[in-house]
Amino acid sequence: MTKNSAGERLYNGLLKENPTFVLMLGMCPTLAVTTSAINGLGMGLTTAVVLALSNLIISLLRKVIPAKVRIPAFIVIIASFVTVVQLLLQAYLPSLNDALGVYIPLIVVNCIILGRAESYAYSNPPIPPLFDGIGMGLGFSVALTCIGAVRELLGTGKVFDMQVMPDSFTPIGIFVLAPGAFFVLAALTAIQNYLKIKGAKKGKDTSKIGSGCSHDCLNCGEKGCAERFYDANAEERKED
């Protein structure tokens, strides 16, 4: 896939640099609101909308915003979108709005959004950042929905409010409480790491997992790039 194409950005956000399982960003909503699959999905999609739109606007304004005050400027843009989304939720999905509570306004300080604005949208033309935001947001949604589904399944025996487990199953209450979020997040992260390491051993190129560099320096042909760095870990992983 060519660098910075729409497809590459979506793949990057969903799998290669999944914000929850690989970058480990945005842990606060990840742990707090994933008590059920629907809450996870709602939180993920809400964040995705804000992420995509703020990436787009920040990228459009990147030549207008002075570097020194860029963080306050980003916050203003993100906060505006969060306000819009919150008002929409209050109007059309009041039950979801009640379930997510204070975590909707807290999207403003979600580090995934600030992180993408700072590391990607501020230095790229508008179309790739839009898809970067959609990809990251979808990756976040998928991760939160998975965590929520597992917690809901073990904690109540249901998934998306539908009874899945047989009647003889006794719900394990701890999974809908805070400790359960840590158990499930750790287990799912371990599973996806296991699968990725397995994939890497089969010769698939997953060597740059977790490098955190959206510029993809290892495959970059430009020798003169000032940001080019040597990722020793990635080389080691390749040799494995």
Place this chain on the structure above:
Amino acid sequence: MSERLKVSSNPHIRSKVTTHGIMAAVVLALLPAAGFGIYNFGVKAAILLGVSVASTVGAEFLYGLLVKKTTVTDLSAVVTGMLLGMNLPVNAPWWVAALGGIFAIIVVKMLFGGLGQNFMNPALAARCFLLISFPAIMTDFNCDAYSGATPLAMLKAGETVNVTDMIIGNVAGTIGETSMIAIIIGACFLILLGIIDLRIPGSYIVSFVVFVLLFGGHGFDLQYLSAQLAGGGLMLGAFFMATDYVTRPITIKGQYVFGIFLGIMTGVFRIFGPSAEGVSYAIILGNLVTPLIEKMTMPTAFGKGGKCYVKK
């Protein structure tokens, strides 16, 4: 090798104390209390203890197969299994014991690196896991022999309890906690062998008594005090779980601090908390602050700081 670190050639003197030996002694010491539990609650208690031990040993064995390392022979899984079983009410279904055993070994112990690396007592962590997950099952103490609440719950509700029964163990409760006498017999065995000492249990019990005297609201009421001492998991926790080598502080001063912390926390949970019980939460909280206590009480090495007695 440095000149200063001279290592003579073999044979070296070997200590006879092994992990296996210590764990075997603890299992023996737990037998009176477990045996009394079986005598008291019947065959269901035996089955529950068996399932619990089988699940911890089985989980340790299977995890050992997975990482190609056998640790099951050190008997620590048997101790965990027995302690967990003794912390269950007799009415708990068998799968609760099995789930707790697997959680104790896999999540609390093995994922953190096995025996010596676990930051919490596995049996107690599993008990708290079960208590949070299945509150109805874990606090149902009705059985053939006894019906109704545990002595501590009755005490909390303001009713009177029979202290002699509580010391012998003819009361409702979890399988292994009811008989103070049986637990003390096992504890004396361990103290005589030198496996545990009285620092943690002693400071724990004394500070708990002082706390109850000060804040219990009964003043110096001998009957209330002895009921608080004999009731619940205090004796089992103080002698068998707070003294766990892995999760207690290693410094001598730290062990006193640890005991006092447990005494105060148990008192807070029992007197001010909504539940009548508090030993398990107190001990796992103590386990969590153990690294801090060790850091605070680490003795100064000779020649590094401290008071200077040389006159200038």
